[in-house]
Amino acid sequence: VLDSLAETVFELGDNAxxxxxxxxxxxxxxxxxxxxxxxxxxxxxxxxxxxxxxxDVISKCAGTSWMLENRAPHIVSGDYTPRSSVNIWPKDLGIVTEMAAASGFAAPITQTALAQFKSAADLGLGFEDDAAVAKVYAHRSGLTLPGENT
Incomplete structure (x- = not known):
């Protein structure tokens, strides 16, 4: 059944x-x-x-990632039409940090990312594309990003 619904299916065991x-x-x-x-x-x-x-430069350097190549164009164009919203990340990263805490695993980088997404949601950006988390950094630095009013 899963093979008909997904491009790639990984066998990870018999339970959830x-x-x-x-x-x-x-x-x-x-x-x-x-x-x-x-x-x-x-x-x-x-x-x-x-x-x-x-x-243009970072997408061709070692610092690139699929998320950079997919999300940075939203910032460059100033288009925050949601493809995946900011609001997904406080939920998902919250689950990750809860799982980490339950297993005694420190996840400081994840905690920091979670805080940034929560800040974005608190700024009213929750229903914008998740790339809008850049507006948190811009707001704190006094920057105006493409597509924003000056």
């Missing part, structure tokens, strides 16, 4: 535990990558790097 753990692990990486991309692009802007130049 390993699948849930793998999903949480993926969400940890995805959320952290989005938050790191947002921090990097806004840091670059504070250093005089144009957003489109950031995307």
């Amino acid at each position: 535990g390993p699948g849930s753990a793998m999903k949480a692990t993926n969400q940890l990486l995805a959320g952290v990558h989005i938050a790191a991309m947002a921090e990097a692009i806004t840091f670059g802007i504070t250093q005089g790097i144009a957003p489109d130049t950031f995307l």
